[in-house]
Amino acid sequence: MKTWGFYLLVLFPILWLACNNDSDDATAENTPSLNIVSQDSSYLVNLTNFEIDKSKACQWTIDGIPVSIQKISDTQYKFASSLVKAGKHNLTLFHNEQRISGSMYKIISLHYKVVKTVPHRSDLFTEGFFFDAEDNLWESSGLDGKSKIFKMRWNGSRWQILDSIKEAPEEFGEGISLLNGELVHLYWKNQYLKTFSLQPLKNTKTIPFEGEGWGLCSAGSDGLWVSNGSSQLRKIQLKGNQMLTLKTINVSNDIGPINNLNELEEMNEKFIWANVWQSDHIVLIDQENGTVLGDLDLSTLGQQERSISFNAEVLNGIAYHKKDNTLWITGKYWKNIYILKLTNLL
Numbered sequence: 001m002k003t004w005g006f007y008l009l010v011l012f013p014i015l016w017l018a019c020n021n022d023s024d025d026a027t028a029e030n031t032p033s034l035n036i037v038s039q040d041s042s043y044l045v046n047l048t049n050f051e052i053d054k055s056k057a058c059q060w061t062i063d064g065i066p067v068s069i070q071k072i073s074d075t076q077y078k079f080a081s082s083l084v085k086a087g088k089h090n091l092t093l094f095h096n097e098q099r100i101s102g103s104m105y106k107i108i109s110l111h112y113k114v115v116k117t118v119p120h121r122s123d124l125f126t127e128g129f130f131f132d133a134e135d136n137l138w139e140s141s142g143l144d145g146k147s148k149i150f151k152m153r154w155n156g157s158r159w160q161i162l163d164s165i166k167e168a169p170e171e172f173g174e175g176i177s178l179l180n181g182e183l184v185h186l187y188w189k190n191q192y193l194k195t196f197s198l199q200p201l202k203n204t205k206t207i208p209f210e211g212e213g214w215g216l217c218s219a220g221s222d223g224l225w226v227s228n229g230s231s232q233l234r235k236i237q238l239k240g241n242q243m244l245t246l247k248t249i250n251v252s253n254d255i256g257p258i259n260n261l262n263e264l265e266e267m268n269e270k271f272i273w274a275n276v277w278q279s280d281h282i283v284l285i286d287q288e289n290g291t292v293l294g295d296l297d298l299s300t301l302g303q304q305e306r307s308i309s310f311n312a313e314v315l316n317g318i319a320y321h322k323k324d325n326t327l328w329i330t331g332k333y334w335k336n337i338y339i340l341k342l343t344n345l346l
């Protein structure tokens with residue numbers, strides 16, 4: 001009895017687990033599902049295990065808003081991709097007192113044309129890159145013992161240097177931006193950031209900063225966005241000698257998190273552009289939730305720079321010129337800055 005009791009004790013959970021798995025598989029096989037597949041300029045909707053009663057109507061919504069969707073068969077439907085903006089969406093079918101939903105993710109492949117090319121100092125290991133309100137271009141260059149910042153103005157034929165800073169030998173400079181009328185400079189592993197008055201360009205504060213500092217850009221009057229090489233962006237504010245984190249967003253596309261976010265650029269207080277380190281891609285991010293809305297493939301420009309210069313390194317440096325609605329793009333040790341006009345932005 002003792003032996004049988006032992007076997008029963010061992011066998012019962014195994015048999016129960018096996019039966020339970022069978023029933024899970026059976027349930028999964030019969031579960032109604034709505035699957036959305038991207039096809040050129042449209043989306044194909046496939047229904048599985050969902051009974052359609054031909055005498056009853058089908059009502060569709062995208063994010064709760066009623067839409068009209070073309071029927072191909074009882075199990076396949078279709079709608080134009082222009083029906084949805086970039087980002088995450090939910091498609092729901094209401095039919096015969098039943099409801100079924102599926103999610104989709106639209107990322108726009110952004111197109112551009114190069115409207116002009118201007119020279120870039122090819123001795124700069126570009127880290128920070130932005131225009132101020134007076135159309136002056138600010139650029140920071142990294143590496144230990146070589147870090148510096150320049151304030152420049154393009155006069156139509158050459159760059160005029162208006163101001164500059166040389167950092168201490170132990171400082172590896174990274175992103176730069178303006179906040180509350182001062183320049184803010186981030187450092188890679190120094191565990192602090194510095195603020196500088198603008199006239200004269202002079203260090204005013206050194207504020208503790210935890211972790212690695214990579215990219216920096218404006219968050220309007222609200223603060224700054226900071227990257228650290230991960231998929232997270234932090235919105236920060238400076239108060240006295242302290243740095244406060246106001247918000248963190250996780251940047252991801254339909255596949256998962258986008259790591260190696262580097263130089264940043266804010267646009268229209270809605271979007272953030274980010275260089276993806278060691279790639280020739282720039283992503284367009286929704287400031288609200290970190291959703292990647294668009295992808296800008298600049299591999300043609302990257303290959304061009306690397307073919308004309310042995311030293312040319314990664315794409316890094318995005319400056320948005322608001323008045324002209326152009327993006328000024330460069331890279332580490334690149335010989336050129338490319339002025340881009342986007343032709344299908346959202």
Ligand SMILES: [Ca+2]
Pocket residue numbers: 128129130216217263264265317318319
């Ligand atoms: Ca920038």
